[in-house]
Amino acid sequence: MKYALLDRGDPLSRELSEQFHSLAAAKGLTPDDTSPDLVLSIGGDGTLLQAFHRYRDQVKRVAFVGVHTGHLGFYADWQKNELAELVELIATKEPREVKYPLLQIEIISDTSATSYLALNEFTLKSVDGTLVAGININDEPFEMFRGDGIVISSPSGSTGYNKSLGGAVIHPSIEGLQIAEIASINNRVYRTLGSSVILPKHHHCDIVPDPEEPLFVGIDHLVLQMTGVRSIICRVAQEKITFARYRPYTFWNRVREAFIGSGTDKV
Structure with missing residues (x-):
């Protein structure tokens, strides 16, 4: 598996990028900025937008995964403390491909x-x-x-x-x-x-x-x-963009979490 990684450039995102590279190397994943199979972004939805535009000419063949350094966004499925789980799944599991x-x-x-x-x-x-x-x-x-x-x-x-x-x-x-x-x-x-x-x-x-x-x-x-x-x-x-889903994802749950709340919030 060849991957490319873009981060937001802030200290936390850079630290997480270094951590991801280290975990990925231990699992035999290969960094490749030119012709990746998987494009990862670390930062937020804006970082994933930048990743999409960098690889838009390859959109038919690459898949995207987002790691959020704050709250979950609409394109970033993974939290900053879940890198080890994500790398393990990338190395061992075929993702469900979702096209937007x-x-x-x-x-x-x-x-x-x-x-x-x-x-x-x-x-x-x-x-x-x-x-x-x-x-x-x-x-x-x-x-x-x-x-x-x-x-x-x-x-x-x-x-x-x-x-x-x-x-x-x-x-x-x-x-x-x-x-x-x-x-x-x-x-x-x-x-x-x-x-x-x-x-x-x-x-x-x-x-x-x-x-x-x-x-x-x-x-x-x-x-x-x-x-x-x-x-x-x-x-x-x-063309469509492809997201690699390594665990369940529900769009309407994400909408509810972003705009309404979990349902347990007190007024």
Whole structure:
């Protein structure tokens, strides 16, 4: 088994990385940053996002495992005191592979067309403040948006920025994407639905901004500034991310733990 390991860079994560390497060597696991079978992240969900983008070109063949140095996240299954158990399972057990949908974002500008993969979300905002853009669904005009921005989320990303905007939480087994508005302005000229919209895999949405408007484009944790953007095509990607599960995992339990509590909390 060949593995690659990324950590958050803080003292605790670095210490845990050294501990993992030592435990892995004793079990015959081989570090390989170029062509790993398994990619591990130590830190948090943000660290796993970084790991995904580093190995996104190999997403069809690698699996991911996250170790959290704080509370459990949505992508990090393992706690900081469970490294020995994790290494033992990696060395001796075939994991259950769980695949989550990804977003494909194609940005068409005056000079190029560039495609990106996102695990959590795509975010579009204006550099100058108010974003004005048309939204088409399946090549048909849907609404004219004016407001602070637009978020397109994957099912697994629906628990993040999307949820804070009032969007729905979607189970990652559902292949779709969700469009959520950031502070839309509604008047006689600009009208929007005012709620999030969920599209199935075989649908797509196009965002059509003013090509003269400078934009902030977010692909997960990456933020780019662009001008001359004529269209942004958002759809469910053909590729999926694979997580290696070495013990039982329930998405709705994780949602409950993150947002509601265990049920024993006292008010």
